[in-house]
Structures are given as structure tokens and as C-alpha cells.
Amino acid sequence: MNISPLELVREDLKSVEKRMQNFPVPPARLIRESLDHLLAAGGKRLRPTLSLLFGRMLRVPDDPLIDFSASLEMIHTATLVHDDVVDDSPLRRGVPTVNSRLAAGTAILIGDFLFACAAQLAAAAGSLPVMQKFASTLSIIVDGEVRQITKADSTCTLEEYERQIGSKTAALFEVSCEGPALLAQDLPASKQAADYGRAFGMAFQIADDLMDFSGDSTGAGKPVGHDLHQGLLTLPAIFFFHDHPEDPDVAAFQSGKRDPDRLERLVEKIGASEAVELSRKRARHHIEQAVAALVSFPTGDHRSALEALALSIV
Amino acid sequence: MNISPLELVREDLKSVEKRMQNFPVPPARLIRESLDHLLAAGGKRLRPTLSLLFGRMLRVPDDPLIDFSASLEMIHTATLVHDDVVDDSPLRRGVPTVNSRLAAGTAILIGDFLFACAAQLAAAAGSLPVMQKFASTLSIIVDGEVRQITKADSTCTLEEYERQIGSKTAALFEVSCEGPALLAQDLPASKQAADYGRAFGMAFQIADDLMDFSGDSTGAGKPVGHDLHQGLLTLPAIFFFHDHPEDPDVAAFQSGKRDPDRLERLVEKIGASEAVELSRKRARHHIEQAVAALVSFPTGDHRSALEALALSIV
Numbered sequence: 001m002n003i004s005p006l007e008l009v010r011e012d013l014k015s016v017e018k019r020m021q022n023f024p025v026p027p028a029r030l031i032r033e034s035l036d037h038l039l040a041a042g043g044k045r046l047r048p049t050l051s052l053l054f055g056r057m058l059r060v061p062d063d064p065l066i067d068f069s070a071s072l073e074m075i076h077t078a079t080l081v082h083d084d085v086v087d088d089s090p091l092r093r094g095v096p097t098v099n100s101r102l103a104a105g106t107a108i109l110i111g112d113f114l115f116a117c118a119a120q121l122a123a124a125a126g127s128l129p130v131m132q133k134f135a136s137t138l139s140i141i142v143d144g145e146v147r148q149i150t151k152a153d154s155t156c157t158l159e160e161y162e163r164q165i166g167s168k169t170a171a172l173f174e175v176s177c178e179g180p181a182l183l184a185q186d187l188p189a190s191k192q193a194a195d196y197g198r199a200f201g202m203a204f205q206i207a208d209d210l211m212d213f214s215g216d217s218t219g220a221g222k223p224v225g226h227d228l229h230q231g232l233l234t235l236p237a238i239f240f241f242h243d244h245p246e247d248p249d250v251a252a253f254q255s256g257k258r259d260p261d262r263l264e265r266l267v268e269k270i271g272a273s274e275a276v277e278l279s280r281k282r283a284r285h286h287i288e289q290a291v292a293a294l295v296s297f298p299t300g301d302h303r304s305a306l307e308a309l310a311l312s313i314v
Numbered sequence: 315m316n317i318s319p320l321e322l323v324r325e326d327l328k329s330v331e332k333r334m335q336n337f338p339v340p341p342a343r344l345i346r347e348s349l350d351h352l353l354a355a356g357g358k359r360l361r362p363t364l365s366l367l368f369g370r371m372l373r374v375p376d377d378p379l380i381d382f383s384a385s386l387e388m389i390h391t392a393t394l395v396h397d398d399v400v401d402d403s404p405l406r407r408g409v410p411t412v413n414s415r416l417a418a419g420t421a422i423l424i425g426d427f428l429f430a431c432a433a434q435l436a437a438a439a440g441s442l443p444v445m446q447k448f449a450s451t452l453s454i455i456v457d458g459e460v461r462q463i464t465k466a467d468s469t470c471t472l473e474e475y476e477r478q479i480g481s482k483t484a485a486l487f488e489v490s491c492e493g494p495a496l497l498a499q500d501l502p503a504s505k506q507a508a509d510y511g512r513a514f515g516m517a518f519q520i521a522d523d524l525m526d527f528s529g530d531s532t533g534a535g536k537p538v539g540h541d542l543h544q545g546l547l548t549l550p551a552i553f554f555f556h557d558h559p560e561d562p563d564v565a566a567f568q569s570g571k572r573d574p575d576r577l578e579r580l581v582e583k584i585g586a587s588e589a590v591e592l593s594r595k596r597a598r599h600h601i602e603q604a605v606a607a608l609v610s611f612p613t614g615d616h617r618s619a620l621e622a623l624a625l626s627i628v
Binding site for chain 2: 023024025027028029030031082085086087088104105106108109110111112113115116117119120122123124126128131132134135136138139140141142143145146147149150
């Protein structure tokens with residue numbers, strides 16, 4: 001492949017950025033400033049990138065494609081704002097969160113405003129099937145978050161974990177890829193695109209969870225072992241716990257003894273264990289599924305870019 | 315008029331209630347329980363009632379009308395859940411709020427889930443203009459709330475007040491009445507219905523704000539003088555402050571001295587003053603506008619019911 005995936009949609013991504021900053025009616029100063037702050041903090045814009053690649057490949061007209069792609073980044077941003085209030089997180093992407101700079105109540109309303117903007121952008125794309133998919137995806141994401149924070153026990157199987165990340169992460173990637181095919185009114189393509197997006201999202205979340213044990217935490221802006229310290233079991237821990245039920249630190253964790261020294265030791269053990277490679281293998285399984293879902297799409301730069309993006313995850 | 319407004323849509327309101335309880339996918343137990351709790355707490359279902367009366371008058375088919383009417387009550391419930399978190403309110407309609415029963419973070423997510431349900435129901439109604447109006451209304455409501463909680467000074471003019479309640483309350487009443495006309499694809503009717511709904515909402519909020527000074531606080535489930543204690547200036551206070559700038563309690567309020575005894579005395583003074591009748595007069599002005607907006611609709615039970623509902627506000 002001669003052209004990098006991002007190069008292919010660079011101009012479109014600029015249009016997406018502009019669309020996100022354009023309000024039909026100017027909002028309160030505080031909302032405006034918060035959004036500027038959130039957008040300036042960056043992020044990979046991965047969801048709009050996928051949407052644009054599918055949209056261009058399927059020859060979706062400019063305006064609805066940009067609207068829809070902007071709605072994806074907006075809904076993603078809205079969920080991050082609320083997640084940070086729920087978790088009381090001070091930092092995101094290395095910069096102070098909305099809730100750390102403003103009252104929690106204000107941060108809630110700013111998140112709500114971003115949800116409303118996301119819905120406006122999705123509606124502007126002018127497709128009822130897209131709007132319906134958009135709304136149901138939002139309820140899947142939130143339902144998954146509620147299940148996660150109200151989970152009572154400290155064990156988790158591979159199946160439970162994949163159901164969790166399926167709601168939390170893969171659902172939005174799914175609609176990111178399926179949406180452009182719905183805009184193109186290409187039903188068979190929409191099924192294949194949804195499969196690609198879902199598998200991509202699963203692999204992406206496993207890779208993200210692996211970073212929690214890799215010592216390389218600069219990208220996500222959160223410290224190593226953060227998930228486990230929060231009581232959240234991700235795939236490497238699930239594999240390690242399964243294979244080492246007799247480990248005293250595992251037993252201590254599961255009986256609720258979670259002092260920082262013990263947790264730090266556990267994170268190191270997991271990071272040095274075969275659980276890392278097992279998790280990578282599971283991610284690669286999803287990546288293979290994503291690539292396989294592309295087979296019926298026209299060959300060319302866009303499909304190559306989608307393949308390359310999937311293969312770059314792990 | 316022989317038939318009461320509620321009698322006309324009683325069966326439809328039951329269908330709305332059922333639609334609100336029906337999820338395409340069963341949500342987490344906690345969400346299910348919270349929604350049951352919220353719906354059981356009741357409420358007047360005023361927004362669906364208006365929507366159903368317009369919808370039946372304009373012969374909108376059953377399914378989209380019920381979906382849309384349910385989306386209105388759902389979005390209203392979602393905003394109440396988040397408002398209660400933002401204000402840290404313990405009670406709503408006399409029963410404990412979601413945030414008083416669960417962690418604030420969980421209450422945020424439950425509100426988000428209800429927003430997602432509202433968007434799903436609105437999308438199910440199958441009209442892009444309705445969906446666009448729905449999404450822009452949500453952003454107007456939230457923008458208004460952010461402006462209200464970040465308002466720096468302790469003065470407020472009639473114009474500012476009406477802009478505030480226009481966003482906070484009247485916008486949702488507007489779409490409640492305009493939506494069915496959009497579903498009927500009757501553009502001239504949609505303008506008139508929007509005018510009725512907006513004027514109705516303005517009068518409704520003024521009447522609600524008057525209750526804060528009337529001593530009759532059982533309906534809203536909040537104590538007399540609650541708004542003023544929260545630093546919120548509503549119409550009776552605005553009129554009183556304007557006419558009595560020399561009153562020592564007014565001067566104290568505006569300079570930030572807000573001890574409970576002084577506030578209680580101020581609430582009593584306002585409730586016994588001409589500001590109450592001036593506020594009622596302003597509400598009646600909006601009611602007249604609402605009734606006037608009905609003139610082009612077909613005469614009959616539904617139009618009579620809409621007139622009677624408007625006239626019953628004050």
C-alpha cells in the first residue's frame with residue numbers, strides 16, 4: 001500500500017473537525033469553551049476515520065458522510081465526559097477532565113449537550129435507519145456501563161469480558177462502519193461493515209487493556225495497573241487468574257485484599273506472564289475476523305487502508 | 315365541552331405507558347428497577363397528552379403517534395433525573411430521587427440510558443423532521459440549564475426570565491405539539507401547533523413558579539420559597555424586586571446576604587404582594603396566545619380539549 005490510511009481521509013477529517021465546532025445556535029460560553037478544550041486535547045479520531053474510509057469506498061455523498069462521522073466523535077466525547085464524572089477521573093489524554101475543572105453538575109450537563117449535538121449531527125445525515133442504529137447503540141453503550149459498575153463479584157470469564165467490551169467499545173465501532181453502508185443504502189455491505197467494525201472494536205479494546213500491563217502508559221495517559229487498582233478485570237488478568245488460581249496475590253485479590261503493594265506485584269506478574277501473549281492471540285483472532293469481513297468490498301486504496309488499520313492494532 | 319381532555323386520550327396514554335416500559339433489549343436490572351420506580355412515581359403526563367390531542371386531531375396513525383408521545387415523557391424523565399443529580403435533590407414528586415437511592419455516577423448513567431431510549435422512541439416514529447426537531451430541542455434544554463447554573467449575577471429581567479423558561483420548559487412543550495403536525499406532514503399546522511405549545515409551556519412554567527410563593531407546595535413536592543433559597547429568581551420575585559428596590563430584604567438578597575429568616579420573610583412579602591397578580595397576568599397573556607394559535611384547527615372535541623387545558627393553567 002502506497003498511501004497511509006490517514007492520508008486518504010486527511011481532508012475529510014478536517015471537515016469533520018469543522019462540523020463538530022459548528023453549532024446551529026451558539027451555546028453558553030462555558031459549553032463552547034469546554035468543547036474547544038475537549039477537541040483540542042486531540043485523540044486519534046479513529047471512529048470518524050473508519051466511517052470516512054467506508055463512506056468513500058461506498059461513494060456516500062460528502063455532506064451526510066461528514067455529518068455522520070462528526071456525530072461518532074461527538075458521541076464518543078460525550079461518553080468520555082460522563083465516564084470521567086462517574087469515575088471522578090482527574091486526567092484524560094494527559095489533560096485535566098471537565099469534572100476536574102468544573103463542578104460535577106456542570107460536567108454532566110456538558111456531556112448531555114454533547115449527546116444532543118451528536119443526535120443532531122446523526123439526524124442531519126438524513127437517514128432513519130442510521131438514526132435508529134445510532135440511538136440503539138447509545139443505549140447499548142450505557143447499559144454496558146451500568147452493568148460494569150454494578151457488577152458484584154470479582155471474577156470474570158472470557159465470555160463476560162467480551163460481552164462487556166462488546167457494549168462498551170465494539171458497539172460504537174460497529175455503527176461507525178455500518179452507518180456509511182446504511183447511508184449508501186447497501187444492505188449486504190452494511191452487514192459486512194458491521195462485522196468488520198465489531199471485530200475491530202473488540203481487538204482495539206483488548207489492545208488497550210494490554211497497555212495497562214505493558215509499562216507503556218504514555219498513550220492512554222493513565223498509570224500502569226490502573227484498571228486492576230479500580231477493581232476492573234481485563235483480559236490479561238482473566239487469563240492469569242484462570243491459570244494461577246493458587247497464586248497468593250490472586251487469592252488475596254479475589255477475597256477483597258487489595259493493598260497497593262500487592263496489586264503492584266500482581267500487575268508485574270501478569271505483565272511478565274503468558275497471559276499477555278494469550279490476550280494478543282485473542283486480539284489477533286478478532287483482527288482476522290475483521291479482515292475477513294472486508295473480502296466482498298471492492299479492492300483498492302480504501303479497502304487496503306481498512307486492512308492495514310486492523311492489522312496495526314496489535 | 316362534554317368530554318374531559320384526559321378522557322379523550324385515556325386509552326392512548328395507557329399505550330404510551332406500555333411503550334415506555336418496552337425495551338428492544340432488556341437492560342441491566344438496576345436500570346429496569348429505576349425506570350419502574352420513576353414511572354410509578356407518576357406525573358401528569360402533560361407532554362404526551364398534548365401530543366396525543368394534536369395527533370388525534372390531525373389523524374396521525376397510531377404507532378408513530380404513540381412512539382413519539384412516549385419519547386416526550388422519556389426525555390422529560392431523563393432531564394429530571396440529571397437535574398436532580400445536578401441539584402443534589404433528595405425528593406421529586408414526593409418520592410426519593412434516583413441520586414438519593416443510588417450513587418451519583420449510577421444516576422448519571424440511568425439518565426443517559428433514558429436519553430438513549432427517548433432517542434430510540436423518537437427515531438421509531440419514522441420521521442426525519444421530527445428526529446431533527448427532537449435533537450435540537452434537547453440541545454436547547456441543556457444549553458438553557460447550563461446558562462441558568464452559571465449565571466453570575468443575582469438580577470434578572472422579564473426578558474431574561476422568559477428566555478430561560480423558554481429553553482427550560484417551553485421548548486419541550488413546543489416540540490410536543492409541533493411533532494404530531496410534522497408526523498402528519500402538515501407544515502402550516504406545525505407552525506400553529508408550535509406556537510400553541512410554546513405559549514402553553516411559558517404559562518405552565520409561570521404557574522409552576524407562582525406555586526413557590528403560594529403556600530400550596532404539595533403538588534410539586536418542594537417546600538415554599540425553594541427557588542429563592544436556591545438563589546433562583548422567578549417571575550414573582552422579579553416583579554417584586556423591580557417595584558421595591560428600597561425594601562431592605564431585597565437589598566440584602568442582592569448583596570448576597572441570604573440567611574434563612576430573611577429569605578422566609580421575603581418569600582412571604584412577595585406572596586402577599588401585587589407581584590403575584592402581575593405574574594398571573596403574564597401567564598394569562600401566554601394562555602391567550604396559545605388559544606389564539608388554535609383558531610385554524612378544525613373545531614371539535616380535540617381542539618376544545620386543547621383550549622380547556624390551556625385555560626386551566628392559571
